[in-house]
Amino acid sequence: MSGTTNNILLSLRGVSKSFGATVALSAVDFTLRAGEIHAICGENGAGKSTLIKILAGVERPDAGEMIVGGKRIDVNSPSLALQNGVATIYQENSLFQYLSVAENIFLGDELRRFPGVVDRRAMLARAQSLLDQLGASIDVGAPVSSLGGAGQKIVEIARAFRRNARILVMDEPSASFSQHETRLLFRAVREMAANGAGVIFISHHLEEVFEIADRVTTLRDGRLVSTRAMADTTQAGLIRDMVGRDVDQVYRRMPQTAGPIALETRGLSGAGFRDVDIAVRRGEVVGIAGLVGAGRTELLEAIFGRFPVKGGEIRLNGSPVRIVSPGDAIRRGLCLVTEDRKLSGLFLGQSITANMAVAYFSKFPAVLDKAAQLGKAVLGAIQQLTIKVTSPEMPVSSLSGGNQQKVILGKWLLTEPDIFLFDEPTRGIDVGAKAEIYAEIQKLVERGKSVLMVSSELPEVIGLSDRLYVMKAGRVVGELSRDQVTDQAVLELAL
Amino acid sequence: MSTQDNVKATLPSVASQPDGWRALRFVGRGTGPLLLALILYIAVISAIAPAFLSPFNIRNVLLQVSVSGIVSIGMTIMIIAGQIDLSVGYLVSFVACVMAFLLQAGWPEAGVAVIGLLLCVAMQMVTGFVVSRLKVEPFIITLGTMAIYRGFAMLMTKGTEIPLDGKFELLGRSHVFGLPTPVYVFVGLSVAAWFVLGRTVFGRRLFAVGENGEAAFLAGVNVRNFKVRVYALHGLLAGIAALILMSRIGVGSPTMAAGLELETIAASVVGGAALAGGRGSIFGTFLGVIFLGIISNSMNIIGVSTFWQYVMLGSVVVIAVILGSLARTER
Numbered sequence: 001m002s003g004t005t006n007n008i009l010l011s012l013r014g015v016s017k018s019f020g021a022t023v024a025l026s027a028v029d030f031t032l033r034a035g036e037i038h039a040i041c042g043e044n045g046a047g048k049s050t051l052i053k054i055l056a057g058v059e060r061p062d063a064g065e066m067i068v069g070g071k072r073i074d075v076n077s078p079s080l081a082l083q084n085g086v087a088t089i090y091q092e093n094s095l096f097q098y099l100s101v102a103e104n105i106f107l108g109d110e111l112r113r114f115p116g117v118v119d120r121r122a123m124l125a126r127a128q129s130l131l132d133q134l135g136a137s138i139d140v141g142a143p144v145s146s147l148g149g150a151g152q153k154i155v156e157i158a159r160a161f162r163r164n165a166r167i168l169v170m171d172e173p174s175a176s177f178s179q180h181e182t183r184l185l186f187r188a189v190r191e192m193a194a195n196g197a198g199v200i201f202i203s204h205h206l207e208e209v210f211e212i213a214d215r216v217t218t219l220r221d222g223r224l225v226s227t228r229a230m231a232d233t234t235q236a237g238l239i240r241d242m243v244g245r246d247v248d249q250v251y252r253r254m255p256q257t258a259g260p261i262a263l264e265t266r267g268l269s270g271a272g273f274r275d276v277d278i279a280v281r282r283g284e285v286v287g288i289a290g291l292v293g294a295g296r297t298e299l300l301e302a303i304f305g306r307f308p309v310k311g312g313e314i315r316l317n318g319s320p321v322r323i324v325s326p327g328d329a330i331r332r333g334l335c336l337v338t339e340d341r342k343l344s345g346l347f348l349g350q351s352i353t354a355n356m357a358v359a360y361f362s363k364f365p366a367v368l369d370k371a372a373q374l375g376k377a378v379l380g381a382i383q384q385l386t387i388k389v390t391s392p393e394m395p396v397s398s399l400s401g402g403n404q405q406k407v408i409l410g411k412w413l414l415t416e417p418d419i420f421l422f423d424e425p426t427r428g429i430d431v432g433a434k435a436e437i438y439a440e441i442q443k444l445v446e447r448g449k450s451v452l453m454v455s456s457e458l459p460e461v462i463g464l465s466d467r468l469y470v471m472k473a474g475r476v477v478g479e480l481s482r483d484q485v486t487d488q489a490v491l492e493l494a495l
Numbered sequence: 496m497s498t499q500d501n502v503k504a505t506l507p508s509v510a511s512q513p514d515g516w517r518a519l520r521f522v523g524r525g526t527g528p529l530l531l532a533l534i535l536y537i538a539v540i541s542a543i544a545p546a547f548l549s550p551f552n553i554r555n556v557l558l559q560v561s562v563s564g565i566v567s568i569g570m571t572i573m574i575i576a577g578q579i580d581l582s583v584g585y586l587v588s589f590v591a592c593v594m595a596f597l598l599q600a601g602w603p604e605a606g607v608a609v610i611g612l613l614l615c616v617a618m619q620m621v622t623g624f625v626v627s628r629l630k631v632e633p634f635i636i637t638l639g640t641m642a643i644y645r646g647f648a649m650l651m652t653k654g655t656e657i658p659l660d661g662k663f664e665l666l667g668r669s670h671v672f673g674l675p676t677p678v679y680v681f682v683g684l685s686v687a688a689w690f691v692l693g694r695t696v697f698g699r700r701l702f703a704v705g706e707n708g709e710a711a712f713l714a715g716v717n718v719r720n721f722k723v724r725v726y727a728l729h730g731l732l733a734g735i736a737a738l739i740l741m742s743r744i745g746v747g748s749p750t751m752a753a754g755l756e757l758e759t760i761a762a763s764v765v766g767g768a769a770l771a772g773g774r775g776s777i778f779g780t781f782l783g784v785i786f787l788g789i790i791s792n793s794m795n796i797i798g799v800s801t802f803w804q805y806v807m808l809g810s811v812v813v814i815a816v817i818l819g820s821l822a823r824t825e826r
Contacts, residue, residue, distance in 0.1 A: 362715025
């Protein structure tokens with residue numbers, strides 16, 4: 001950061017926005033300086049999305065003003081926002097997968113040799129120099145689909161750079177990245193800031209916020225809580241600002257006395273993993289750490305019967321079993337909370353009841369949809385997990401991420417499983433909902449259930465697990481007990 | 496008991512739903528506007544042409560829609576499962592030709608009917624098997640099988656009709672209490688399908704598979720076999736339609752049900768089914784079938800040419816799809 005306090009790119013004064021009776025933002029002040037990376041934190045529903053939409057020109061504030069480059073502007077469309085130098089990069093990427101990197105960067109604004117004739121060579125050269133300036137080595141002629149997640153985000157940054165955006169808004173840019181990818185992305189973000197742009201960075205990953213941001217603004221229930229310099233704050237302080245109470249060691253849970261082994265693999269091999277020996281006891285939370293691509297998801301899915309096992313064996317309560325399909329796994333008392341709830345967990349357009357029904361009837365086969373029985377079970381799960389709904393017939397698409405995740409957990413609770421497989425149990429949900437999911441995991445093991453959990457969030461996997469396996473390139477490379485485990489020990493094994 | 500009271504207390508809207516609304520639940524979500532449009536249309540038409548509401552004409556409309564209505568039930572189930580079948584018109588024609596051929600050869604009527612039904616089920620199951628195992632698009636596969644059935648039907652009949660010579664009249668030409676038998680079959684099958692979709696585990700799975708096959712699989716549904724069963728069910732309904740149609744017309748002809756695929760897809764879509772899968776209702780489709788039938792019947796009464804009827808039918812489908820899409824984005 002340059003430290004020049006008067007070099008302000010953007011300021012919001014008293015910005016408010018309501019949707020019907022819901023106050024999304026209430027008199028929020030915010031400033032962004034040139035060369036600064038400014039994080040915005042808050043739980044889901046704190047007003048981050050609304051703030052982004054106002055900056056991007058998608059929503060108009062009800063009150064307050066937005067000042068860009070010293071003059072007050074009224075942005076009422078995304079293109080106007082762009083003209084004022086505000087570029088927004090959304091969580092879902094907006095690139096054309098089958099066009100090249102260069103074509104994407106120049107889309108809608110191609111360099112021309114003559115009117116109507118695109119100057120391909122000039123675009124390739126210019127695109128290359130843009131990406132070089134962002135410190136990324138990306139083949140500008142390759143289709144975007146050939147890039148990883150970070151590469152694609154960097155292409156979006158390059159597009160904003162090319163349009164001379166002075167203010168870059170990034171919504172959860174690294175939600176699903178490995179550490180390596182995150183590093184590549186952060187490098188490009190820092191280059192943008194070094195070039196004098198201001199970056200607004202929204203993330204649920206507090207560690208990332210501490211790694212990249214210069215300042216952080218926290219919102220809660222649509223109100224500004226604090227704006228702090230990163231150097232003056234701690235994770236605990238930030239979490240306190242976000243949730244409004246002391247979350248003392250969100251991740252810690254009481255260790256449990258474990259029972260006999262419930263799930264065990266011996267020399268298990270399949271697509272993406274080899275010779276895996278792991279064991280999970282009753283009443284135990286076992287974590288699997290490792291980089292994205294280490295074979296962790298594949299292992300869980302193979303145990304669940306999603307993909308065939310190529311060698312070795314799975315044992316349940318001591319006896320070897322062959323699990324041929326997810327349906328088979330469910331009947332044997334397993335369940336899997338998948339990594340991507342929208343892609344493989346939910347029937348988004350359907351009701352909570354409908355979402356819970358399918359797995360329920362896989363465990364308890366029936367011909368008729370026993371509506372009364374099912375309805376009671378669904379209401380029970382909704383209550384137990386405090387899912388915030390007015391009716392079990394509400395479509396799950398109308399729920400927040402945290403509540404959607406609870407619907408998935410509820411769906412599995414209905415099948416009364418003994419072994420819970422979790423793949424990234426709290427991805428993309430806010431701190432409050434996370435704490436609730438952790439509390440549920442704690443209750444499960446107290447009732448003698450077994451939990452096998454994959455997580456890329458180190459504090460989560462370390463704090464929650466009684467024991468931890470580390471995977472690397474498809475193999476288990478280490479096992480750490482609760483007293484041995486530290487961030488460093490895990491990373492040394494994983495990298 | 497006490498837990499249930501608690502549940503009601505925390506979920507007020509569940510408990511306080513008005514009884515009148517509950518009674519209307521059978522209507523299915525989103526079919527209200529269609530029902531309204533249908534009533535309005537009937538009101539306008541009967542004002543212009545009072546003959547429309549005569550018992551004779553109402554009976555006539557019901558008879559006319561019963562064959563496409565039965566196939567529409569199957570098509571709706573297919574569409575909810577994320578599938579589509581373009582071949583059904585020529586499948587019905589082809590199987591009717593086979594049955595007519597066997598009847599002419601002197602086979603017993605009951606045996607021929609069973610063979611016809613089995614043939615429809617078997618051919619649909621083959622399609623379903625190919626679609627679900629090889630992960631190919633049903634649109635293209637059934638476009639191909641459509642041409643195949645058409646070709647076989649033409650080859651069998653050398654392009655002409657096979658008369659039944661008075662055989663097999665019972666199903667298509669008889670009446671019960673003054674109403675043609677096919678109307679009972681159509682209404683009966685509609686009620687049965689409404690029950691299956693709304694009150695059985697099969698129905699739950701159908702919507703789940705259509706909305707998100709991967710999630711359904713991970714929730715324990717054998718998605719591939721399930722799809723084959725959906726095709727089989729659709730085939731059975733097409734077979735019943737073939738029996739009725741052949742019996743009514745009194746011949747087997749290679750083009751007797753041409754265009755049935757469009758009529759039935761249209762009825763499903765007008766009734767609220769989405770081609771992306773996971774959405775649709777039997778009651779909606781029932782209304783759609785009646786609506787499309789009434790439009791063509793009323794145009795005949797008023798004396799509008801067939802060509803304009805196509806324009807009208809097409810417009811109804813397009814408007815229905817647009818309204819459906821608007822209603823969805825509203826949410």
